Amino acid sequence: MAQIAPTHLIVEHNHAEWETWLQKWFIPLLILAIIVNAGGLIIPILEPDGSLYATIAKTMARTGDFVNLRVEGRDWLDKPHFPFWMAAISFKVLGTNSFAYKFPALLFWALGAWYTWKLALSLYGKTVAQLSVLIYVSAAHLVISNNDVRAEPYLTGLIIGSVYHFYRASRAKPGLHLLAGSLLAGCACMTKGPFVVITIGGGFILDWIAGKEWGQFRHPRWYIAIILTALFTLPELYCLYVQFDLHPEKLVFGRTGVSGIRFFFWDSQFGRFFNTGPIKGAGDPFFYFHTLLWAFLPWSLLLYAAIVQKIRRSVDATGLHRRGVPGDMICLGAALGSFIVFSLSRFQLPHYLNILFPFFAILTAGYLQNIRRRLTQKTIGIIQNSIAVLLPVLLLLLCWFFHFPYWPLLMGIIVVLAFLTFLFFRGPSLPGPIARSFSMAMLVFFFINFILYPAILQYQAGTVAGEYTATLPVQGSTPCYLLQEAPVDYSFEFDCPHPVERIPIDSLASRLPIAASPAASPGAIPPDSALVFAPSSFADTLTHRGYRVLPIHSFPNFHISQLTGEFISYRTRSQVVTPWSLMQVRRW
Template identity: 25%
Template sequence: MQFYHRIHYPHWLTDFTLLTLALSVFYFIWSGSYPLFVPDEGRYSEVAREMLVMHDYITPRLNGIVFLDKPILYYWLQAIAMKLFGINEWALRFWPILFGIIGCWITYFTGYILFNRRTAIVSALILATSPLYFGAAHYANLDLEVAVLISSSLSCFIMATRLTKPRQRQVCFFLSCIFAGLAVLTKGLIGLVFPITIIGSWIVLSGQWRILKNLPLIRGILLFTTITLPWYLLAQQANPEFFHFFFVTQQVTRFLSAADFNNKTAFWFYFPIVFAGFLPWSAFVIQAIVNSVTKLCKTPRAHLVELFLLLWLCIIFTFFSIPHSKTVGYILPIFPALALLTGHFLDQYWDNVSCKRIRYGIGLAMGLLLCSAILLPILSQVYASLIPPGFKHYLYEFAGIALATCLSLYITQRYNATLIAKFTCLTISSILLLSLLTFSAASLNDNTVKPLALKLKLILQPNDEIITYYKYYQDLPLYLEKRIVITADWKASDIANNDNWVRELWYGMYFRNSLASTKWLINEDEFWQRWNQKKRIFVLLNKNYLEDFQRKAQQNRYYLIDTRGNVMLFSNQS
């Protein structure tokens, strides 16, 4: 604690500057060194690219087809990044990374105001070095952005309740409304449902009704409405089918349905996800939660902040555990709350290294690291066929870092070192492991068609046509910087029952603004008609369709241009 007091005022400005510099290097380094992962990175980035090409900033499109599965904010941001930095991986991951850093900023300020400076620093570092949070910040989809916006809305509200100056309190409340509005513009209703449910539950359970009298509720509602309403109304005006499709099909049905969406998992799905995604800090999570619950039960009026964080954690966790359809990134909004609870717990025992709870946590972390160091080399041999060849040697490097960290922690335990030494050891280890993961990410991506797209781009002529055969390679249009023609059975009776790329495009085919673009979606008969014409055509298909393609081609000539993994590139002309 004395270490922090030696830094001169203003503390927060020094911390903010150092945190920003460190996270900028840690998060941005190598972020553009690996191709886009599909489907999400390719899909959402292509929507933004088409927005720039079409100059239509109200109706998002995917390969010319209206794509209103998600609201507009993310596409606006991606379009800005492309306009400023060009179409490249670094630009496409700029906003997710920036949001990741913003989330750490907000966590720092929340910890500073709710608890103290040390809790703020520790919590921000815990969040920044959590694998799932870090990975989401390096993955260009909407999950991290909406998580940060929802978390920021909740953080600003609880900060507003702790500030005594009316102007500061109002600013925090308005920021809470702004973040909630931006969350609704990013992912829809959950941007409003979570803040209202968590804040409302906290007010009811704590009896803090007087807080509502001290907040400018009417102006906050007007601010929220001003942010969210215009685009939704303009989108409905341009696409009369929008409200029913977005709110009923995508928002409500996806939550309640047990049959129509992918990723069907058990209720307990998020328990291992959170444990693994919060490592190594998950070694302290149970102790932190138990510590907060215990204090809350003993003196509830003195620990209303802990009540808010626990409600934040439990309500979101339960909400996403109920539906059958789950994806890993959905649970991200609880990570700032976990970081604050864990950071506050460590701060309480910062000078008491002999505490059993801390020693148990360090022991668990050592056990997990040792198991990782032993199992990773073994798994690289046992599951050699499932691991990309270029990634195998990195597993030994991961194991080496894990073993070195385990030994370092043992030494700190053996000589009864301070908690700051143990915390520093775990933080540096996490930074090294996550940096190595970013550096090695290119060798993990076997599904990209970037090499084929770049080769194709060099030989394409203006009149050439690119068609995919029963597969939509979602990064292909982005790397080609042009739309492609997609072959599939668009009249199949079971399309609505399969949550895949066919249904995504099929939904949008019948929007009014898609009718002129359905020429990009063809059936197999039309494919063979085009293939037999004099016009040069390039087709991409998976190897599992090769036999079918060859059989149906019969006497028609086809020429292999190149292959990449399971993807083959053919042309009807040599």
């Protein structure tokens, strides 16, 4: 007993420290994180996937066709409909712009924060719930995904929400919780496909096994949930059936007879896992282990420790699984089950991990609250303080190499803010280094949203050119074209206020107006011409094809969603950017 008492005293003291600190800082830090995450709303959409999805939703909103997904006038079979429905509805209400595209995704991210709070509160109490939310809103890849919006913000909120409602349904009368959990699960299926049931159900299966709740596997509520989830997924199946299964003559993936429903249930899920579907990849079993190191910053090392401790405490000396409270294994099961599946898959992308971040946040928060050894607390303090120092140092290096406008002033501001953060959150106790690493992460994300992205988006030529066309004195309905022989650029199609079509060069002649009638007003784009946006080298190609080409404006272009050292360095940037031009093309 003499050895047990100090451990309990340390745990109680740790709990008291967290409660005092969170009572003072939870709301201010949460507000700061919301402001930083919302900063992505004012940033233009990034190429390539974000612009592609925004263009699909733009077409959906413009045509009013919420059934068929089309790209460049062709049928598109890849992602389910739900994110496009949300974006198209937002376009209808808020207009077609970047803000309207990102806003519903931010709401679902916020929904994820809310349900992270609710699940952690139900399982472990207020302190873990508050820590979980702070970790969730400051995890690196979630912040990035609120800017480079794809399906993940939607999916993150839907999955953790479904898990919460199913947990509540398992511990009380099912009622509305079973209905809500099934609805969110159905929407998650309509966002990414039926694989999401692995994440939603995996945690419950492990928890029931650990708690020897064998009756849960036979309980009628779960069969009702499966039926309800299937019913809520029917809109997606209907759309796929109407667009593809009713039209086997359509050419998709280079062949006819493609079933949209088969693609939804097999090719887009197991086909990618086994690399047998039309969309293939080359997987690495350790890809997500090292991806998590940066994607979950500044909490990734704590997460690894939390998972190891959770597994060790969940297995006793005889090897039998045990759990602390009913539901205690849900987060571990949901996170590890999906992580293993992702790691074994042949098709891997970093943002796939986002849906696990709510569970990672709860696991990490529970670990922080229940640390029993002073040595462990000191080690964590050293790790998090090191991260808090490293992050502003990386910003200073970025400022130095990139040469942002007023970069010496920016470097001075970063140094001052970092110093004030360490001065403000003094103290060796555990909340101190956590507050410092949280604040430094917010500084980095603020810099990314408000300094880095505005600077590098000047090199996303499609966005800049699309906005530039709005300033041109266009007379009548001057057509705008992208060339199929040129690289794809969906950002121009989304940001251009005029209808844009992607065509082969050979068909350009048939698209040009024959006569200049009525006469163009002074300075206006003549009505017998078209606007073509392409790499500047295509000006010579068009001239050799017999067109009269007048370059209007040139724009530097780089694939900014995949930054390289050559681009970041101001000394070599000009060597890796490609000039694109907006050209006025006419007949001779």
